[in-house]
Amino acid sequence: MGVATLSTDVQRRIYRLMARMKAVDDRLTKGILSGEFIAIYFSHRGQEGVAAALGAALRETDQLVTTYRGAHDHIGKGIPLVDLFAEIMGKEIAPAKGKSGTMHIASPETGVMLSTGMVGSGIPVAVGLALAAQLDGSDRVVAVSFGDGATNTGAFHEAANMAALWNLPLVMVCQNNLYAEKTPTDHTMKIKKISARATAYDIVGVTVNGNDPDETYAAMSEAVERARSGGGPTLVEALTFRLRGHAIGDDMVYIPKEQLAEAEKNDPYPAYRQRLISSGAFSEDELAAIEAEATAAVNAAVKTVAAAEFPAVETLMEHVYANPEKAPA
Ligand SMILES: Cc1ncc(C[n+]2csc(CCOP(=O)(O)OP(=O)(O)O)c2C)c(N)n1
Ligand SMILES: [Mg+2]
Numbered sequence: 001m002g003v004a005t006l007s008t009d010v011q012r013r014i015y016r017l018m019a020r021m022k023a024v025d026d027r028l029t030k031g032i033l034s035g036e037f038i039a040i041y042f043s044h045r046g047q048e049g050v051a052a053a054l055g056a057a058l059r060e061t062d063q064l065v066t067t068y069r070g071a072h073d074h075i076g077k078g079i080p081l082v083d084l085f086a087e088i089m090g091k092e093i094a095p096a097k098g099k100s101g102t103m104h105i106a107s108p109e110t111g112v113m114l115s116t117g118m119v120g121s122g123i124p125v126a127v128g129l130a131l132a133a134q135l136d137g138s139d140r141v142v143a144v145s146f147g148d149g150a151t152n153t154g155a156f157h158e159a160a161n162m163a164a165l166w167n168l169p170l171v172m173v174c175q176n177n178l179y180a181e182k183t184p185t186d187h188t189m190k191i192k193k194i195s196a197r198a199t200a201y202d203i204v205g206v207t208v209n210g211n212d213p214d215e216t217y218a219a220m221s222e223a224v225e226r227a228r229s230g231g232g233p234t235l236v237e238a239l240t241f242r243l244r245g246h247a248i249g250d251d252m253v254y255i256p257k258e259q260l261a262e263a264e265k266n267d268p269y270p271a272y273r274q275r276l277i278s279s280g281a282f283s284e285d286e287l288a289a290i291e292a293e294a295t296a297a298v299n300a301a302v303k304t305v306a307a308a309e310f311p312a313v314e315t316l317m318e319h320v321y322a323n324p325e326k327a328p329a
Pocket of ligand 1: 069117118119120146147148149150151177179180181242
């Protein structure tokens, strides 16, 4: 795709979201590495452009399904930061009472319907949500975000087939960060472009530079519009890179040094900032104010969450098993 020119309003929205995603990631990483929080966390650092473009292209009433590496997607969809931190830090003020951890975050009021740690398994659920939107006669669109590795699962293929057959209002977003845990994508598939998988289901498939938020936004908007107007699903492959390890604690020794150095040089966050400044439409002061606002929002959320209680021990089985009294001891 060519370089898209977006309105400054959309670019501002995208940068605000990216700043918030980066501030959340920085704070979680710092909190976990220092021992301040005890949590499992899968960093999205480097992939902010994809989630910000998706979030900016969706409406509040649209729905999202994502994965364990989903905090950036949640923020793009508008999850309150207190809900996000409270779930990750295991506090009872969270939507799932602090029992979801990082991997199963949901916030139905903001359209975050499901996050899942089972690779690929969110995609069929998103198909069900898109079918519900179609049966309701609503103009709601469902977006599902997943990794390159997830496209090797049967769940992806079954879901893509049904979504295509039923012409569902679904946007399938593959965040191709070139690795599935420690395995490079080209060790697990022969095709060069994951978007080629769309051909098997007769739906539109596109590959975009996910490190270019403007180009990605153009593709996401087109896919969202297609879904909303009855044109069916789209597979958008956004090429990006996971600048941190699979999870915190991963030393990344399996990533060639040159590849990592190149990716760090192309970090989409400072690159987008530079683009906005160079365009002349944004001043240094305006962007600094957006960053300060993001940091302040994160600090306020962490303060609230730190002061909140953990769920009481006797409630641990509640909302986990349908019949908590029959739960295994
Ligand atoms: C069904 C299933 N198989 C294996 C795993 C172990 N696992 C967790 S994350 C992961 C890698 C997935 O890679 P990708 O889909 O590219 O997403 P990324 O982590 O890069 O965002 C694997 C294999 C799992 N959680 N679920
Ligand atoms: Mg991956």
